[in-house]
Structure formats: structure tokens, C-alpha cells
């Protein structure tokens with residue numbers, strides 16, 4: 001049992017990975033995943049997400065000393081076929097020589113499940129994924145979204161102890177991605193299955209993850225709930241990688257931060273800061289009667305319908321990103337005053 | 349619309365001319381000659397009724413089929429192995445395997461004799477071990493060995509090219525669902541290589557049916573159709589019978605290949 005009160009479903013202990021060609025893909029890594037939880041691995045390309053997932057799956061062996069535990073049992077020496085994990089790939093990896101029903105029932109056939117039971121389970125899976133009508137189709141007669149539904153059904157049909165998904169939506173177009181993301185989310189919740197989901201799309205990570213593991217160069221940069229990761233990033237890398245981050249450089253003295261754009265009162269300021277970070281939603285265009293100490297000029301304005309995204313030049317290396325819901329037009333060169341909510345300020 | 353048809357005809361013209369000049373016309377002529385002998389069209393019936401003709405037809409098809417199966421098994425295993433495992437000397441080994449392609453049938457036959465002939469290696473070894481000399485070069489078994497040896501290189505190369513295109517994710521998916529390595533071979537690798545097996549097998553079969561040089565080198569005792577055709581043509585001067593046999597040989601091979609193509613569906617073309 002752990003502090004969360006739930007048993008540990010999957011644990012990695014000191015799992016490093018060095019490939020035969022000398023590539024050090026993972027530094028020794030510890031990770032604890034609770035039963036029923038959805039953990040998202042998030043990070044830029046090449047940071048080791050897939051490698052970690054493959055170590056958990058049993059497709060890759062950790063370097064000597066690393067251990068993989070399922071329900072507290074050391075499974076490091078077990079090959080994937082004995083680990084009972086469901087896998088979903090970006091490329092779907094459906095068997096082209098089998099129909100949709102054949103694919104979904106494959107794992108059950110391997111387990112020598114009686115025919116009647118296979119048929120029932122396949123029908124149940126197809127109904128759950130809303131692809132009952134496709135049962136007898138060949139794989140090459142399916143769209144990308146349909147294929148990924150079949151892949152999910154196939155992985156879940158055998159009731160795996162954990163579902164491992166490696167960028168399952170990356171190959172799909174934006175709209176389909178949103179729909180399927182919602183479906184996967186409700187699927188994972190209704191099944192209560194332990195799931196690990198790899199993505200480099202932060203919106204996907206935020207939406208799906210109970211917890212997010214942000215990775216950088218084969219290391220864990222931060223583990224936390226989506227809100228923690230977003231609002232309290234542990235490192236500059238995490239802060240910059242997730243969402244948009246504004247940055248002001250200056251000096252902090254007596255509760256006032258002074259930068260090129262002006263001054264900012266900050267009652268609960270830390271003792272020292274030469275750089276402050278904050279999200280676009282914590283800065284706004286000040287009303288005319290308001291007292292605001294920061295000034296800038298609009299460098300670009302993009303009307304997005306419900307709001308306007310402004311890039312405001314304040315004499316820093318990068319303009320500030322400000323989102324305004326005001327019913328007014330902004331134009332290049334407009335002088336604006338800015339107000340920042342001090343609760344959103346970060347020093348890293 | 350009319351222009352499309354015209355263009356299609358134009359595009360098909362070279363293939364059509366080629367097909368007519370080198371296939372249809374000779375086959376038609378051959379067919380006609382086959383019926384022009386003393387016995388007339390009965391020559392064709394004789395192939396089925398005359399036990400020696402029919403026997404040689406059967407042994408030709410039999411040895412070709414056996415060659416194809418053996419070649420596919422050997423090349424399938426070694427082709428996938430060579431593609432998957434890169435070891436020092438891998439490239440040199442693959443290059444060496446393609447050697448027999450350059451040999452004429454006579455040389456292949458000569459090699460079979462050196463191996464399984466009266467003074468052959470196998471004979472010497474078996475004599476030393478059991479006191480009996482095992483000699484099988486001058487029979488269908490020797491022919492089979494020669495054809496297999498000749499067919500393996502091409503088939504291995506085809507299998508290697510196809511194995512390279514297999515999606516490793518499919519094997520991983522199967523394993524994640526609990527498939528043992530053997531089940532992965534059965535459910536993923538063999539179906540994935542099937543188009544390559546069918547196209548390589550078809551070529552192997554056709555080559556084995558028609559190969560003459562090896563049979564000729566080994567012995568006149570070997571009763572396969574190309575040999576029978578040769579003897580009918582040159583020794584007996586029974587040109588009509590030779591033509592009838594040739595026609596049937598071509599037709600049967602064509603039917604077998606057509607069946608293989610149909611079984612493979614459109615996938616053969618994709619295998620290249």
C-alpha cells in the first residue's frame with residue numbers, strides 16, 4: 001500500500017536503458033503507478049517515452065540493475081507474452097490477414113478460450129467501441145479512426161492488467177483526435193483499468209492524465225497532477241514545455257518587481273528573483289481607470305472569436321502573450337497597460 | 349472517352365505485340381504441330397493414356413512441386429534469419445548464396461554428381477560409416493537436389509526483401525496478446541511473407557518444370573518431360589509428339605502459375 005491508499009500496479013526501480021549502439025535513452029528511473037490510474041508520459045521527441053513504455057511492456061530490457069514490478073512481483077525476466085499487457089500503437093498494428101472480429105478475438109484464441117465465449121466477448125467489445133457493423137470487414141477497408149477503435153478493442157478484449165498506449169491518436173486528423181480522446185477517456189474511466197499513455201501533445205496529456213510524467217532527455221522532469229504541472233512547474237523546462245509561459249526579467253526590491261516595462265507590486269514575493277514567469281491567463285489589459293504599472297505596445301493581434309490573442313512588446317527578449325476578451329479592436333502599435341495577477345507569478 | 353480507349357489500346361499495344369509474337373503464335377503453332385503427326389490429335393490423348401508419357405508428366409510436376417516446397421521452407425527460414433540478424437560476414441554470405449544463379453544447369457548437375465555421384469562426397473562418407481555407398485545423383489532425388497540448390501538463392505533474396513518490409517509492430521502486438529514466438533511465426537510472419545512465397549514459389553516451380561541442363565547432365569535415366577521432349581525430337585524425330593508434349597508442359601505450368609496468382613489475390617504484384 002502507498003500513500004494514495006491504492007496498491008501499486010506497476011513500479012519501475014532504477015530502470016536505465018542503453019542501446020547496443022551506445023545511445024543512452026534513459027537515466028535510472030523510478031516510477032510508481034497505482035491501480036486504475038491513467039498516467040501520461042509527456043515530453044519532446046526522443047526523450048525516452050517509448051523506451052520507458054517498452055520496458056514496462058517487456059519489449060525492451062532495462063540495463064542491469066533495473067527492475068519492473070507488477071503488483072509487487074518482479075517481472076523483469078518475463079517476456080511480453082507472459083506479462084498480460086494490452087498495447088495500442090500509433091500505427092494500429094492490426095493483423096491484415098484477419099477480419100475486424102478476428103483481430104479483436106486473437107488474444108482470446110491464443111488463450112484457448114471456448115468459441116462461444118470468444119464470440120460473446122468480441123461482440124461486447126465491438127459494441128463498446130461502436131464498430132459492431134464492421135465485424136467482418138478487412139482491415140484495409142477501415143478508416144484510421146475505425147482502425148484505432150479496433151486496436152483498442154483488441155487490446156482490451158483479453159482483460160490486460162494494464163493498457164499501454166503509444167501515441168495512439170497522432171496519426172489521426174485533429175477533429176477525430178478530439179472525438180477519440182474523449183472516447184478513450186471515458187473508456188479508461190469506465191473500465192477502471194491501469195493505463196499508461198504516451199504523447200507529445202500536452203492538451204492530450206492534460207485531458208487524459210490522472211498524473212503526468214514530464215520527461216526530458218531520458219529523465220523525469222516532474223510527476224504530478226495536470227493542474228500541478230501546469231500551475232507549479234518544477235523546472236524551467238516543464239514551465240516552457242507545457243502551455244505558454246511569459247517571462248519578465250528585472251530586479252525585486254521591497255515587494256516591487258521592476259523591469260523594462262515598469263513596476264509590479266508583489267506582496268508575497270520570495271526573497272530573490274531576477275526573472276518572473278506567468279501564464280497568459282494571469283495577465284490582462286488594464287481598464288482605463290485602473291492603476292497598472294506595466295506598459296507595452298501591441299506587436300500583433302489575432303482575433304480568435306471568443307478572445308483576442310495579443311503579442312505585447314515590453315522590451316524583453318520575447319513579447320508577452322496576453323489574451324483579451326475585451327470587445328475592442330487591437331492594432332499594431334497600440335499602447336496598452338497591463339495588470340498581472342500576482343498569484344500566478346512563478347520564480348524558477 | 350474515345351480518347352481514353354485509344355490511349356489504353358496504344359499503351360497495351362507493345363505488350364500485345366510481344367504477347368502475340370512470343371507467346372500466342374508459337375503456342376498456336378506448337379499446338380497445331382502436335383496434332384500433325386501420324387496419330388493426329390490422338391498425340392494429345394496419348395500423353396494421358398500412354399503410361400510412360402503420363403508418368404514423366406507426373407514426375408516432372410512432382411519433382412517441381414517438391415523442389416518448390418523444399419526451397420520455400422529452406423529459404424523462408426534462412427531468408428528471415430539473414431535479414432534479422434546482422435553479423436560480421438552477413439553481406440559476404442548473402443553474396444555467396446546468390447552464386448548458383450550464375451551457373452548454367454550443366455554446372456549444377458556436375459555439382460550434384462560431385463556430391464551424390466558414384467565418386468561423390470556423400471557416397472564416400474556413407475561407405476565409411478555404414479559400408480554401403482549412398483548414390484542418388486542420377487535419379488529424381490539428384491535432380492531434386494540440383495533444382496533446390498539452384499532455386500534457393502533467388503528465393504532467399506525475395507524472402508529477405510519481403511522480410512524487411514514486415515512491420516515489427518505486428519509481431520509486438522501479437523506477443524502482447526500472449527502469442528508465443530511460434531504463434532508469431534504462424535500468425536504474423538508467414539501471412540506477411542505469403543505474397544513473396546507465392547511469387548517466388550511460382551518462379552521456382554516454373555524453373556523446375558522446364559530445367560533441362562541439369563537433368564541432361566545427370567542421366568538419361570531421369571524420366572522428366574524436358575528429357576522426353578528432347579529424345580522425341582532429336583532421337584526419334586517424332587516432332588509431333590515433341591510438340592504435343594511441349595504444349596502440354598507449357599499449358600500445365602501456366603495453369604499452376606495462374607492458380608497461384610489467384611490464390612495470392614492482388615498481393616503478388618505488391619510483393620514485387
Ligand SMILES: Nc1ncnc2c1ncn2[C@@H]1O[C@H](COP(=O)(O)OP(=O)(O)OP(=O)(O)O)[C@@H](O)[C@H]1O
Pocket residue numbers: 019020021023024025043044045046047048049050051052200
Ligand atoms: N533501438 C534503438 N537503438 C538505438 N537507439 C534507440 C533505439 N530506440 C530508441 N533509441 C533512441 O533512444 C532515445 C529515446 O527514444 P524513444 O523512442 O524512447 O523516444 P520518444 O520519447 O518515444 O520519442 P518520440 O516522441 O519521437 O516517439 C532516442 O534518442 C532514440 O534515438
Ligand SMILES: [Mg+2]
Pocket residue numbers: 049050051166
Ligand atoms: Mg515514441
